Amino acid sequence: EINMETEAKALGDAQKEFILAHEQLAAVVRSLQLAKTSLHKNEITKVEVGRLTTDHKVYKSVGRMFVLSTKDSVVASLEDQNKKINEEMIRYQGLKKTYETKKELATKHLQELSAK
Numbered sequence: 001e002i003n004m005e006t007e008a009k010a011l012g013d014a015q016k017e018f019i020l021a022h023e024q025l026a027a028v029v030r031s032l033q034l035a036k037t038s039l040h041k042n043e044i045t046k047v048e049v050g051r052l053t054t055d056h057k058v059y060k061s062v063g064r065m066f067v068l069s070t071k072d073s074v075v076a077s078l079e080d081q082n083k084k085i086n087e088e089m090i091r092y093q094g095l096k097k098t099y100e101t102k103k104e105l106a107t108k109h110l111q112e113l114s115a116k
Helices: 002-051 071-115
Strands: 058-062 065-069
Touching: 002 071, 058 071, 065 071
Parallel strands: none
Antiparallel strands: 058 065
8 A cells, every 4th residue: 555655656746747847848939939039020120120211210119118219229239139039049949958858758757657
């Protein structure tokens, strides 16, 4: 009976471990997708700002307001944001690999316990 309780506890712990790994992986995948979306949006904005002539007024978002800016300043700001997003994406891709491995190990452990 004690052995059954121990096995049930081990199985429950393995299930929790699997669920946690699955949730962590899903969160990283969502963050990676959001970063890709932001990067794409910034690229489109950069192209559109580049098409403007010098006599167009350009405004940059600062918090909850817009400030008159130069075209070059806006493009530089977008490029800086893209650099930061790319760095984030590299970090997320590393985390994704880590969580995929963690999920695979949890799956194997759960299968081993279930086979007993």
